[in-house]
Amino acid sequence: MGAFEYTALDANGREKKGVLEGDTARHIRQLLREKQLLPVAVEPVSEKEATRQRTSFSFARRVSGNDVALLTRQLATLSKAGLPLEEALLAVSQQSEKPRVQSVLLGVRSKVMEGHTLADGLADFPRVFPEIYRATVAAGEQAGHLDAVLERLADYTESRDELRQKIMGALLYPIVLSIMCLGIVSGLLVYVVPKVVEVFESGKGKLPLMTRVLIAFSDFLRDWGLWIVAALVIGGIAFARWLRNPDARRRFDGLLLRLPLVGRLVRGFNTARFTRTFSILTGSAVPVLESLRIAGQGVSNMPMREAVDSAAQRVREGAPIGRSLGQSRLFPPMTIHLVSSGESSGELEDMLERAAISQERELDGIMAALVGLLGPLMIVVMGLFVMGIVFAMLMPIFEMNTLIR
Numbered sequence: 001m002g003a004f005e006y007t008a009l010d011a012n013g014r015e016k017k018g019v020l021e022g023d024t025a026r027h028i029r030q031l032l033r034e035k036q037l038l039p040v041a042v043e044p045v046s047e048k049e050a051t052r053q054r055t056s057f058s059f060a061r062r063v064s065g066n067d068v069a070l071l072t073r074q075l076a077t078l079s080k081a082g083l084p085l086e087e088a089l090l091a092v093s094q095q096s097e098k099p100r101v102q103s104v105l106l107g108v109r110s111k112v113m114e115g116h117t118l119a120d121g122l123a124d125f126p127r128v129f130p131e132i133y134r135a136t137v138a139a140g141e142q143a144g145h146l147d148a149v150l151e152r153l154a155d156y157t158e159s160r161d162e163l164r165q166k167i168m169g170a171l172l173y174p175i176v177l178s179i180m181c182l183g184i185v186s187g188l189l190v191y192v193v194p195k196v197v198e199v200f201e202s203g204k205g206k207l208p209l210m211t212r213v214l215i216a217f218s219d220f221l222r223d224w225g226l227w228i229v230a231a232l233v234i235g236g237i238a239f240a241r242w243l244r245n246p247d248a249r250r251r252f253d254g255l256l257l258r259l260p261l262v263g264r265l266v267r268g269f270n271t272a273r274f275t276r277t278f279s280i281l282t283g284s285a286v287p288v289l290e291s292l293r294i295a296g297q298g299v300s301n302m303p304m305r306e307a308v309d310s311a312a313q314r315v316r317e318g319a320p321i322g323r324s325l326g327q328s329r330l331f332p333p334m335t336i337h338l339v340s341s342g343e344s345s346g347e348l349e350d351m352l353e354r355a356a357i358s359q360e361r362e363l364d365g366i367m368a369a370l371v372g373l374l375g376p377l378m379i380v381v382m383g384l385f386v387m388g389i390v391f392a393m394l395m396p397i398f399e400m401n402t403l404i405r
Contacts, residue, residue, distance in 0.1 A: 003045040003106035004028045008037035019045065019103045021110070045107035063128045065161035067101055069154050076150035085146075086112050104128055117141055132277055132294050133157075139284040149284050156280045163272060163360055167265075170367035174374040181382035186221065188389050193218040207396055214392035246302070253302040257330065265366060270299045271335055272359035274308065279352035289316055304330050321348075334358060 006028060008016050016037065022028040029039040071092050078088035086109055093105035104125050111121035119138035122129040133153060140149025193214060207215070243249050257263045277298045281291035289312055296308030307328035314324040322340030325331050335355045342351025 003103070003110045004042050005045055005103055006032060006039060006043075007041040008032050008039050010037055015040075018099060019106050021106060045103055045110070063098075063100055063104060065157055065164075067096075067098065068128065068133075069157035069161065071096065071101060071105065072150050072157060073154040076147050076154060079147040079150060085118060118146070131297060132281060135286055135290065135294055136280060136284045139281075139286045143285050152280055152283065156276065159276065159360075160273065163269070163363070166364065167269065167367060170371050173371055174378060177375060177378045181378055181385070184382065185385045185389070186225070188386070189214075189218045189221050190225065193389065193393065194222070208392075210388075210392045211395055214389060250302045250306075253304075257301065257303060261366075261370070265363065266301055267304070267330065267332065268359050268363045268366070270301050270304050271331055272356050272363065274299050274304075275335060275339075275352045275359065276356035279349050279356060282352065283349040288321070292321075304328075307331070332359070 003019055003021050004025060005019055006017065010016055020028050020031055022031060025042045025044070028042045032039045032042075074092045074095065075088055078091060079085065083091070089105050089109035089112065093102045093109070096102055096105070107124060108118070108121035111124060112118060117138065118141060119134050122134045122137060126134075136149055136153055137146070140146040143149075243252060253266075256266050274295050277295040278291055281294060282288065286294070292308060292312040292315065296305050296312065299305040299308060307325070307330050310328065311321070311324035314327075315321055320340065321343050322336050325339060326333075326336040335358075338351045338355040338358075339348070342348035345351075
């Protein structure tokens, strides 16, 4: 019995989509007709997912990290209660209200019912379950403690998403404030300043320098503003395409690491992600070399990812992990010392967890300081711009009052 995604029409002609289990597509069509629905399209979930993998863009809703963490924890609870795996997958799919999650879980369940392992079923959905997830599940299945491994995976997924949300939330406030400041100043220059200038154009006197500069800048924005926006959009698209080149991406990521504050953020984020991933893999009995390879793939910065690959090669030749990672000088010294200490004492998993927690706390401190600094700074900058515009418009009035006296 397999899982099939269907599209059907009801009696009123409204389109309905969902997932049903059946032996064949013909069986699914029969079930739909019994529900007074007209089948339009019926396709196996595995084939549908394979089509999504081949296309770089899809209109299908993605499964969020929170959804993955929730279904993982539910699976762990049901497995710990002694429920068979296929029944646990069915129960979790019925519990979810999101069609995409139901489709994924029923697709995995159909693979499990065919005799495959859970890790094999998850492999059909690589965009939902990354390699670290599948490798950890496979190790848990082989060791016979899948429920404990699933609990750890749920914690890992939640902590990873929490770290990403913290960074995005910290950056969102300055970005929104900057856009608002730019919009307000641009609106004043494009719409307000020309109206005020019309009052002084009838006069024969020479306008102050500050006012003339403001008028020239306002005219420039009115004449070239849309072209500037279009150039910025085209430049952004060209820059994104340029970054697809591995050499260009390597140079750009290396530049990020050398920037004063941005470099600390990039290094801290990638180090925290690497050490936490490495920790959960080693704790799940995944071999060290395989753990290094998978954890390195989670590092988004290319020079740091290549440093992990080089370290894995040296570890394969017999070198210690801490010393191999330290040769690149891209990872924080504290992390290197913790890894070396854990390796020598036999507590590598705990030391990697401590290193991840240390980096996350440091990131929290940097982001809090950054938000506390950028917010007031942007307000001050906007105030200075507005004050300059107001002064430039008031100076001709002051000069007229002086001449009248």
